[in-house]
Amino acid sequence: MSTTVLPQLQAIEAELVSQKEQLEAQLASVHEKLTGIRTVLPMFAQTTDAAAAEPVAAEPLPPSPAVEEPAVEEPVVAEAPAPTKETTRKKTVQKKAATPKKAAAQNKTPEKKAPAKAASAKKVDGRAASWQKYTRPGVKNESIPDAVKLILATQPKNEFKIADVMTALFEEEMPKSQYLKARNRISNVLSGGVRAGDWYKGERGTYRMTAA
Numbered sequence: 001m002s003t004t005v006l007p008q009l010q011a012i013e014a015e016l017v018s019q020k021e022q023l024e025a026q027l028a029s030v031h032e033k034l035t036g037i038r039t040v041l042p043m044f045a046q047t048t049d050a051a052a053a054e055p056v057a058a059e060p061l062p063p064s065p066a067v068e069e070p071a072v073e074e075p076v077v078a079e080a081p082a083p084t085k086e087t088t089r090k091k092t093v094q095k096k097a098a099t100p101k102k103a104a105a106q107n108k109t110p111e112k113k114a115p116a117k118a119a120s121a122k123k124v125d126g127r128a129a130s131w132q133k134y135t136r137p138g139v140k141n142e143s144i145p146d147a148v149k150l151i152l153a154t155q156p157k158n159e160f161k162i163a164d165v166m167t168a169l170f171e172e173e174m175p176k177s178q179y180l181k182a183r184n185r186i187s188n189v190l191s192g193g194v195r196a197g198d199w200y201k202g203e204r205g206t207y208r209m210t211a212a
Contacts, residue, residue: 123160131178134170145198146187152199156209159202162187 140148151168152160159170165186166179174182194201200211 134174160204
């Protein structure tokens with residue numbers, strides 16, 4: 001049995017020796033490579049430090065992918081049902097019922113606005129006439145009817161002719177053409193005052209504030 005085992009042990013020993021030699025050769029190779037790397041390592045370390053000192057430009061960000069908007073579905077419009085005879089009849093009845101209201105609205109007479117007031121009392125009673133500038137200071141700001149009433153009221157029991165009223169109201173240097181226009185106006189005012197009961201008419205075309 002020892003004769004059989006010995007050759008096996010010798011073969012194993014030879015194999016282990018061979019593996020040891022291979023490992024020692026690999027170890028020597030690794031040691032040599034390590035020595036070479038340690039020799040050149042300081043050179044690359046200096047280069048790396050210099051590169052780290054320089055500012056590194058920021059790389060632009062890649063463009064973001066376009067976001068596709070979700071497709072909007074168009075609403076489905078339901079077709080209106082064809083009008084039936086019943087629907088047509090109802091619309092006709094509604095249209096006839098609405099017609100009187102529309103006609104009433106059209107026939108309604110718009111409310112008339114109150115007539116705008118005259119720009120001034122002067123224009124209404126003739127104070128805008130060119131002869132008005134010849135009125136005396138005491139009655140210059142009065143309307144013609146008020147001015148006539150004021151003259152008659154100064155002596156209510158006395159009778160005034162048209163010429164007397166003219167003299168009291170207007171200045172003497174009044175042109176004749178303007179005088180005639182003013183006299184016609186005063187005559188109309190005196191006659192209108194009698195009809196309104198503001199004063200009374202006496203004999204021979206005279207006027208007085210109180211009755212005789």
